[in-house]
Amino acid sequence: MYTISKTMVTGFALGDGMDTERQKDGSGLPAFGRRTFLTMAAAAGAAVFLASHAPAVAAAVADADKKILWLRGAGCGGCTASFLNGGNPDILAAIENIRIELSYHDGLMGQQGIFIDEKQGNTERFNSIARMDNLINAGGYLLVVEGAIPNGPDGSGKYGVIGSRIRNGQIESLTMKTAFRDAAENADAILAIGTCAAFGGISAAGGSATDARGVAYTGSSRFKGIMGELGMKKDVINVPGCPPHPDWLLLTIADMVTGAPIETDDYRRPAAFFREAVHTSCPRRGYYDDARRDGSLAEGRCLYNLGCKGPVAYADCPVRRWNAGASMCTQTGGPCIACVEPEFPDAFSPFFSRIEDRNLLGGINIDTGAKIILGGAVLGAGIHAVKRIAIGDSDREEEPPKEKGKRGL
Amino acid sequence: MVRIVIDPVTRTTGGLRFAAEMRDGSVVDARCSGTTYRGFEQMLVGRDPMDVVYYTQRICGMCSTPHAIAAAGAVESLCEASGEVPKDALVIRNILNGLAWIRSHVENLYLSFLPDLADPFYWELLKFSDTGTALYGELASRFNVPGYASAVMTAPGSAYADAVRCVKLIGETEAILSGRSPHGPAIVPGGVTARPTASDLSRLKSNYAAIVDFLERRLTAPLSLDQWLANTHAGTPDPNYILDHVNALPLKDLSAGKGWNDMMLFTVFGSRMMSSDFLALPVYIELDTLGGYPLLDQLIGFLNHGAFYRVRDGYAPLDAAQADAYQVAPGFTAGSLQNLFASAESPDPARIAEQVGSSFYTYSGAGLAVPPAGGETIPAGSAADIDYAGQKYSFVKAPRYGGVPCEVGPMARMINSREPFIFNIMKMLHDSNSRFAAGKRYTMTSVYTRALSRMQETLVVARWLGDWINNDLEVHDSARRYCVPVTLKSGRAGACLTEAPRGMLGHWIRVDHNSRIAGYQIVSPTTWNASPRDNETRYGPMELSTIGIKTTPRGNMPGSEANPLSLYHIIRSFDPCVSCAVHTIRGK
Structure with a gap:
């Protein structure tokens, strides 16, 4: 801890x-x-x-x-x-x-x-x-x-x-x-x-x-x-x-x-808030699972094809909602742009391009990448795999080894 | 010669420094500096034009919505889609923008400007009479900043606390349509992403009622918003209304319950003209003698573009010639104010150009004044070049309109629209100069007029907001459209001028043959107001408005150089936002 x-x-x-x-x-x-x-x-x-x-x-x-x-x-x-x-x-x-x-x-x-x-x-x-x-x-x-x-x-x-x-x-x-x-x-x-x-x-x-x-x-x-x-x-x-x-x-x-101990993730974010992908509890998640994905803005369904980065962004926005519970980005039709992630904004823009089109996956085969994401939406392990790629694997080697393994999840 | 440096100027978005040279007790020279360089637009070069909304709204956490509207408008202009944006989208943009204006004005008034009236200095000034004691009691108990040493209390003032709650409520109201506040994602090139549901609409209406309740409680009580505007704003109001109204207020009791709402307290006691000349009261804070533009030999102007779309499909992004194109009409009025009885001139955006003679930038070409459409910025590249005592002294550039520095913001808009309440106040100030004894010289524009303009504009916009929410916004159904697809065109340019709460805001975009951004330029309100000298050494508006003033509204008191309230009042009356002013792009 x-x-x-x-x-x-x-x-x-x-x-x-x-x-x-x-x-x-x-x-x-x-x-x-x-x-x-x-x-x-x-x-x-x-x-x-x-x-x-x-x-x-x-x-x-x-x-x-x-x-x-x-x-x-x-x-x-x-x-x-x-x-x-x-x-x-x-x-x-x-x-x-x-x-x-x-x-x-x-x-x-x-x-x-x-x-x-x-x-x-x-x-x-x-x-x-x-x-x-x-x-x-x-x-x-x-x-x-x-x-x-x-x-x-x-x-x-x-x-x-x-x-x-x-x-x-x-x-x-x-x-x-x-x-x-x-x-x-x-x-x-x-x-x-x-x-x-x-x-x-x-x-x-x-x-x-x-x-x-x-x-x-x-x-x-x-x-x-x-x-x-x-x-x-x-x-x-x-x-x-x-x-x-x-x-x-x-x-x-x-x-x-108050001096309480805080459980954090790899990037020293309090794990309590940054544990789950936005995608996991997205209010439009049902449309994703039904493969009803919008091709243009303001159509009201899943925003994945419009570049939503919810699957690779880790924050509790969907369960917390914003401004005293009024709404959140994807609820109002704006694709998640992963603004809580270390490599925001460069790794996640163009904001309206799909995750796999963005080359977020570091050059691996697009079809494979898409499968990881699709699988990851259901299996948490897959998501983490994608995320590690998305946030820039090369830089991670700079971290002193002792910092690793502190992940409190 | 005494040099006063205020650095940082707090209760702004930061990065503002103001230096004044005093001789024989008067400011004889002033330097206004933006002290942060953000390189914001440089990072846009090479990016997808669709991304500019989400990038540029992050220039400013307060004016996120106006920047989003200007950026979306620039892309729509680039794509020739301005005329296609659906009516329902424009209504939602108006609502979000109206909320942003009210929030910005409330924040400036209650969190930044009015707290200076609770400064302990005014206790020393006012404590000698019953009315003065009562007045200071009201100022401190309403406007005090938490933790700051007013003379009588350290808890936040009641109006301050009320305003923080209202700001939060406005954020919740914005989020219903924008997803979250600040930096909601709903405004996009082509329209908006939001599709309001019946429950969204009912929440909007009830939140709107609560916002109006706050504004009435603080600014118009016992009158309602509509009653106040009917008496002071709509049609051709009786010029004597305001005098009759303040004459009827009881002097024994200055509490809000007796009709002394914040606006009346300020209208009467923030002015020597109103309080001393007309009402013969013994106490006042003469903000009507500060921060205007005395008739020096330097020209100044008041400038605004159009704001708030008409409720119909499509809009004209740069067509200032159409006075009817926007709810707020574009206008320019020369600072001499000789033409107040005629309409404002229609401004020509092509006359806007920026200069860098006193800014930490250079231009690569021979041009001294560069229009934003072809603008570039090359920042000072070494630490030694960044010296606030040098010839160049700010990261803010110097935009000029036809070579003239211009004040932008609520007072400029009220002057250009000849808004009746402000017009009548200005006329009273002007007429008082001839009516009363020599030495009581008032300028028509001042800290007093500027703050009253912000209050009155808040109320006017709140009224429009009610129309958009209660009459124009409708629940989503399959027939409604909120966004049209935009098609990027290569090798083109686009632009959008609009108004942010603090004043004129322009975004200019150029794309290369791959439809990637080749250049992006923003001229924000504070770039106008806080601009440094230009190549002809003409002062920017904030600098010019301090020339000749003393350290306090009552002149130089012992030790007042260390607490120069006059400067604080003037600077904060402009509502400077340096985050917006110091972005800049490397064009090319």
């Missing part, structure tokens, strides 16, 4: 049964202080779990009273927008009542960076950069990274500047790369949210000259993550998605601030 850091799990009696942890207030609700929400959410079904246990989740997180430093690099702000769509616990309740203290977030905070001549203006009450410095110096926070980290030009990181600061009596640009390095150094735990921060995502798509990197990975390569570039070694949890579902974010944050 993968744990965030040694210090955070000290004193945790892993494997405690729920029976021994009933709350003493007579509510009958399990006490969550030592539990991982993700595991329980997976067991109970996340929606049911959240509906029935939101107050208990809130209570557990309230005890943790953890500060969050949220850095935003090259991205669109969509992860924050999705975060604000948070269903359960309601995001304001999370900030107000359960005291997840969002100490630094440049899109939401009251302060701003302010400098007069070559001096920092004001204190952290008014100055966001002073606040960031103080947080980093105090340490012990959860670092949330949104957006990719530009490394260009020439490794300077100056394609991504997120503020100014004073060094040696002079004002200078603070790059996302430098801010990340400083903040990661003193963080208790690191969470990369969205596919840009987790894997580079859209920001690192082929053709871009910014040399944008994910935190721990770029694509499926750990060597190319910004931490590899900086020579840092720290544990990172990835919650990808373009955007990530707010439940994924809030539950993972809840787990991390």
